Amino acid sequence: MHRTARSAPIAPHVLEEAADWLMRLNAGMVTDEDRAACERWRQTSPDHARAWARAERLLNKLGSLPPSLAMPALDRPPENGRRAALAKLSALLLVVPMARTACRLAEERGWTADLRTAAGERRERQLADGSRVTLNTATAVDVRFDAAQRFVQLRAGEILVHTAKDASVMRRPFYVSTADGLLEALGTRFSVRREEGRTRVAVLEGAVRIEPRSAEAPARPILRAGEQAWFTANGVSPVMPADDTATAWIRGMLSADRMRLADFAAELARYRNGIVRCDPAVANLRISGAFPVADTDRALAMLVSTYPVAVSTRMGGYWVNLSAR
Known part of the structure; x- marks a missing residue:
């Protein structure tokens, strides 16, 4: 059965035009001529009308979105930031039917977290006890220290933790929590990465005890230096040697060892604003090498210079597609 025109996807360039009009009409300097021009654009085609209806639905929801998304988009930015704001609005328009779900996810994604990094950003923070936490790209963390414990909650993303000896009389334990469970640091340096439905921990120094969230999970295993494991709320995977790919981000690199191109695309997407898509025809191409995450264009x-892959971009580089060359 063919899709109806109403349910067919709206072309990205049309959504970008709708986002542009949304910015213009909410910039605070709008004129009657601007409104009339927008109305003429809207009436040019049914797709324009559909895109504008979607833009209006988004506008109604922006008030409940985190300020980091809503305000930079609607306050007219300086020209060198305008394309970034426009790309952000265009991307939101792509998923606006799911905006209600996106709002519900705001809390767990960490938009209100104590410590946050944007896509492509890496930041180190020294905590009150002298411990250090390094946040990788798109990471959100809450820190809660009290008289009984030192507690770090990883809401999203990836961190490197280097614990310091607690100087308090209580000798408070140091915990890292994710949606899947609790990690107890036993004098250590370790990385923790949260993905959908699971968490990875890789120990560089010392040891870490894993306690899955479910009360029915098996006994709490301890990982030693040079070991890593994935765990969910219900249990822990077999322990494996900690390889370079788990911690290459600390050196600003994405390390690939015969990684599927589709997985490479998903990993690279963590480090840039926008979407990185991989054509199914080349999804299983194996990639090896070290790639700089601070410069994803490079x-x-x-990738293009080494493998038979072509890269095409749209929306000012916000949308990247990998295909066969």
């Missing part, structure tokens, strides 16, 4: 250029 990483893509390295």
